[in-house]
Amino acid sequence: MGRSGGERMMMKNYTNFKEAGTQHIEHYAVLFMSCDQGVDWYEAVTTFANDTYKIQYDSNGVINSVTQDASMFTPLGYSVLELPELPATVDVLLSGSVWVVRDGKVVPKVFTPAELMSKNRDRKERLLSQATEQMSPLQDAVELNIATDEEAERLLVWRKYRVVLSRIDVAQTDGIEWPQPPVAV
Incomplete structure (x- = not known):
C-alpha cells in the first residue's frame, strides 16, 4: 500500500x-x-x-x-x-x-479550453469579490472623512490590485499571471 x-x-x-x-x-x-x-x-x-x-x-x-x-x-x-x-x-x-x-x-485531468476559461472566470470573480470586501470599509472611512492615512493608503493599494484583476483576460488558457493580493500596508 x-x-x-x-x-x-x-x-x-x-x-x-x-x-x-x-x-x-x-x-x-x-x-x-x-x-x-x-x-x-x-x-x-x-x-x-x-x-x-x-x-x-x-x-x-x-x-x-x-x-x-x-x-x-x-x-x-x-x-x-x-x-x-x-x-x-x-x-x-x-x-x-x-x-x-x-x-x-x-x-x-486534462482540461478543455472551455473548462480552463470557466475556471479562470470563477477565480477572477472570487478574487474581485474578495478585493471588494476588503475595500468596502476602507472606502466608507474615506467617504466619511474619518480614514487614517494608513487606511487611505490601503484603499489605494486594493483599488490598484482590483484594476489589475479586472484587466485579466479569462479566455487566455495558458500562463495567466495572477496578481498577489495586497499585504498589510
Whole structure:
C-alpha cells in the first residue's frame, strides 16, 4: 500500500452502479444498487482489500471521493475502482477536480479550453469579490472623512490590485499571471 510515481496495478473496477430496488427493514429504507457487472454493492464492499484505495468516479472519470473504507460510499450513479496505491502527488482530500480515472489509472485531468476559461472566470470573480470586501470599509472611512492615512493608503493599494484583476483576460488558457493580493500596508 502507499503512494508512488510508478505504474499502478488495477485490482477491481465495478462500473455504473444503478438502483436495484429498495427494501424496508423496520423503520429504514435500504437502497440496493448493482453495477454493470451485475454485482450487488453490499457484496462488492466485501471483496475489497482493507489496505487499498477505493476511488468513486463518475461517467466522465472525474473522481468524486477517495477512501480506504468502501463502506463509506453510496455509489449510486458512480463507479468504484480499487487500487493498491495512488500517484504520489494525489491529494485525497481534494480529489474531485484535477484527477480522473482513465484506463484503470488515476491520472491528472486534462482540461478543455472551455473548462480552463470557466475556471479562470470563477477565480477572477472570487478574487474581485474578495478585493471588494476588503475595500468596502476602507472606502466608507474615506467617504466619511474619518480614514487614517494608513487606511487611505490601503484603499489605494486594493483599488490598484482590483484594476489589475479586472484587466485579466479569462479566455487566455495558458500562463495567466495572477496578481498577489495586497499585504498589510
